[in-house]
Amino acid sequence: MSRSKSAREGTWSLASTETNPLHLFGALPRFDLIEASHVEDGIRSLIETLSCELDELEQNLEPTWAGLIEPLESMGERLGYAWGLVGHLMGVKNGDALREAHAAVQGELVVFGLRQSQSRPLLEGLETLRESDTFSILEGPQRRIIENLLREARHSGVGLAEAPRARFNEIAAELAELGTNFSNHVLDATNAFSFTITDPAEMAGIPESLLALTAQDARSHGADGASASQGPWRITLDAPVLIPFLEHGQSRQRREELYRAYVTRASTGDFDNTKIIEKILALRHEMAVLLGFESYADLSIDSKMAPSILEVENLLEELRSASMAGALGDLAALKEFAATESQSGDDSSSIGTLELWDVTFYAERLREQRFDYSEEALRPYFPLSHVLDGLFAMAKELFGVSIVDADGETSVWHEDVRFFRVLGEGGEPIAAFYLDPYSRSGQKRGGAWMDECLGRNARTQELPVAYLVCNQTPPVDGQPSQMSFDEILTLFHEFGHGLQHMLTRVDFALASGIRNIEWDAVELPSQFMENWCYHRETLLGLSRHVESGDRLPDELFEKIEAARTFRAASQMLRQIYFSSIDLALHARDLESAGEDLFSVQRRIAKTTTVMPPLDEDRFLCSFGHIFAGGYAAGYYSYKWAEVLSADAFSAFEEAGLDDAAAVAETGMRFRETVLALGGGTSPTEVFQAFRGRGPSPEALLRHSGLSPEAS
Numbered sequence: 001m002s003r004s005k006s007a008r009e010g011t012w013s014l015a016s017t018e019t020n021p022l023h024l025f026g027a028l029p030r031f032d033l034i035e036a037s038h039v040e041d042g043i044r045s046l047i048e049t050l051s052c053e054l055d056e057l058e059q060n061l062e063p064t065w066a067g068l069i070e071p072l073e074s075m076g077e078r079l080g081y082a083w084g085l086v087g088h089l090m091g092v093k094n095g096d097a098l099r100e101a102h103a104a105v106q107g108e109l110v111v112f113g114l115r116q117s118q119s120r121p122l123l124e125g126l127e128t129l130r131e132s133d134t135f136s137i138l139e140g141p142q143r144r145i146i147e148n149l150l151r152e153a154r155h156s157g158v159g160l161a162e163a164p165r166a167r168f169n170e171i172a173a174e175l176a177e178l179g180t181n182f183s184n185h186v187l188d189a190t191n192a193f194s195f196t197i198t199d200p201a202e203m204a205g206i207p208e209s210l211l212a213l214t215a216q217d218a219r220s221h222g223a224d225g226a227s228a229s230q231g232p233w234r235i236t237l238d239a240p241v242l243i244p245f246l247e248h249g250q251s252r253q254r255r256e257e258l259y260r261a262y263v264t265r266a267s268t269g270d271f272d273n274t275k276i277i278e279k280i281l282a283l284r285h286e287m288a289v290l291l292g293f294e295s296y297a298d299l300s301i302d303s304k305m306a307p308s309i310l311e312v313e314n315l316l317e318e319l320r321s322a323s324m325a326g327a328l329g330d331l332a333a334l335k336e337f338a339a340t341e342s343q344s345g346d347d348s349s350s351i352g353t354l355e356l357w358d359v360t361f362y363a364e365r366l367r368e369q370r371f372d373y374s375e376e377a378l379r380p381y382f383p384l385s386h387v388l389d390g391l392f393a394m395a396k397e398l399f400g401v402s403i404v405d406a407d408g409e410t411s412v413w414h415e416d417v418r419f420f421r422v423l424g425e426g427g428e429p430i431a432a433f434y435l436d437p438y439s440r441s442g443q444k445r446g447g448a449w450m451d452e453c454l455g456r457n458a459r460t461q462e463l464p465v466a467y468l469v470c471n472q473t474p475p476v477d478g479q480p481s482q483m484s485f486d487e488i489l490t491l492f493h494e495f496g497h498g499l500q501h502m503l504t505r506v507d508f509a510l511a512s513g514i515r516n517i518e519w520d521a522v523e524l525p526s527q528f529m530e531n532w533c534y535h536r537e538t539l540l541g542l543s544r545h546v547e548s549g550d551r552l553p554d555e556l557f558e559k560i561e562a563a564r565t566f567r568a569a570s571q572m573l574r575q576i577y578f579s580s581i582d583l584a585l586h587a588r589d590l591e592s593a594g595e596d597l598f599s600v601q602r603r604i605a606k607t608t609t610v611m612p613p614l615d616e617d618r619f620l621c622s623f624g625h626i627f628a629g630g631y632a633a634g635y636y637s638y639k640w641a642e643v644l645s646a647d648a649f650s651a652f653e654e655a656g657l658d659d660a661a662a663v664a665e666t667g668m669r670f671r672e673t674v675l676a677l678g679g680g681t682s683p684t685e686v687f688q689a690f691r692g693r694g695p696s697p698e699a700l701l702r703h704s705g706l707s708p709e710a711s
């Protein structure tokens with residue numbers, strides 16, 4: 001099979017229709033042609049082709065860039081194109097036929113992926129290439145690609161001798177199963193808990209939308225006549241019920257019941273995850289030791305931007321000590337507020353001691369009192385089209401790129417999807433992106449994301465193309481879509497990821513754009529963009545009231561700005577509590593350290609919480625991020641990347657946010673470093689190149705209202 005070379009000279013041809021549309025590699029996808037029926041044949045025949053190529057490569061590989069890396073790149077690109085399209089459609093145009101087709105071939109893909117990652121000839125080829133004289137004359141991004149491929153191969157256990165390798169594979173299989181069991185237990189335990197409220201007094205304070213949701217749930221569980229106003233209401237631990245209930249439910253007793261159930265999920269009976277966690281931690285430790293690391297945390301950090309566990313611990317400690325006083329202040333303010341509120345008769349009883357199940361409730365009341373704007377009041381100021389105009393104008397000012405409407409130039413998967421081209425200073429095409437802005441129930445996954453459609457590849461002259469997918473409120477009754485502040489933040493966030501994918505200058509597909517970027521650094525450009533939403537001129541520039549045409553009033557902006565730092569110390573401390581437990585559990589073998597799971601939790605809680613958790617708190621039993629997700633010994637990444645993004649934004653603050661020339665100059669430097677170098681250069685060097693120094697947490701603390709001069 002030959003590679004399609006359809007993306008020459010910066011344009012994409014519309015590919016021919018003879019072949020399976022999943023095989024039109026390198027061309028803009030033919031969304032008008034792709035059907036679920038293309039998936040099984042398209043993916044199977046591709047796996048067959050790639051398996052033959054892999055055989056061929058394993059037998060005859062030359063340990064050179066052209067003889068080893070380019071074939072791997074080409075295989076990865078084709079698989080990424082076809083399977084990426086299937087994954088994309090699963091996210092935005094889901095349906096039974098597609099889901100079945102996806103499930104039918106997924107297992108075969110896993111098998112192929114394992115075969116490649118466990119290939120000894122590939123590992124030996126990479127090692128020979130790494131040691132050869134030609135390595136030193138390769139370009140930096142090429143060397144980094146080879147180093148990272150080697151690291152990945154080593155971490156997959158393929159380099160081990162026979163006996164430890166067999167044990168390694170055994171552990172990997174067992175860990176996969178344990179992770180699935182862990183998630184299933186959390187799900188089952190969540191589903192096993194519910195109570196039904198029949199007394200309207202116990203639903204006092206609950207917003208209309210939650211009354212309707214819980215009554216509907218009661219109906220589907222046998223309470224035929226349940227209504228939003230009269231009940232009964234079925235209360236569960238699902239986030240859309242739990243969170244608003246804890247925020248608004250005036251019944252203190254019901255809040256307590258719900259809170260206790262939540263923090264003890266999956267910790268007893270058939271769904272008890274305690275033993276599973278102990279097993280997971282022991283196996284991870286054994287796996288890391290087999291690979292030559294001291295602990296699983298060392299193994300995790302080996303592929304991160306953070307240079308060592310110690311550096312991560314130092315950062316967490318710096319943030320912890322800066323947040324502690326603020327968090328204690330938050331708590332004192334909340335206690336005082338709760339005492340006054342409960343006496344004013346708003347609550348059913350006087351509060352006495354503020355308990356853990358009161359915190360969310362009174363924090364919400366305090367927020368309402370201090371910042372009495374609702375997201376709904378903001379929406380009319382932010383019609384999508386005007387927000388996009390503002391965002392694109394900003395991209396022009398900061399990064400010198402023009403974004404032009406190109407709707408109709410290529411097919412899309414839904415009529416609401418927009419297509420844009422990105423042009424350089426001379427009008428030359430650089431990239432393109434699709435924007436799928438609105439939620440579509442039943443078809444589209446929740447949340448928001450940026451994904452790649454095509455990656456930049458100098459060899460095949462492909463230009464990058466991105467998908468930006470949001471789930472904002474669709475247009476209603478002929479009115480344009482009006483955005484909440486959160487929806488604007490989300491759009492800016494995904495656009496930031498998109499910029500890094502699209503403005504890359506890396507010539508090698510395996511490291512262009514967001515590819516090959518360390519886990520704890522990849523949120524830099526996305527969170528960086530969010531910062532602009534708190535800049536007065538930027539946000540006001542995005543606003544134009546749908547009826548009056550007015551800009552956002554200053555007083556509303558000031559409330560948004562103040563809400564940013566509301567209880568920021570408490571939130572910071574909570575993330576540090578999670579990050580520190582995660583690191584402590586993975587940094588050594590618990591058994592030989594003579595400490596059990598929950599004593600680690602209690603030990604960390606002593607220094608990272610202002611209200612100690614309940615003795616029976618077992619939140620670790622449902623901490624899916626680290627036991628069933630990709631965040632093991634990596635939960636700190638949230639804070640690590642936030643330090644980078646806040647510090648990057650502070651370069652603009654130092655230059656002067658109102659000095660257009662200085663902002664443009666700093667923007668250009670950001671483009672030429674963070675956005676252009678992508679995964680081709682280590683993130684530490686990239687940051688250094690942009691900032692002229694290493695990262696500092698000062699800006700994050702200041703933006704959170706936690707630096708000495710801010711308090």
Ligand SMILES: [Zn+2]
Nearest residue numbers: 493497523526
């Ligand atoms: Zn992100």
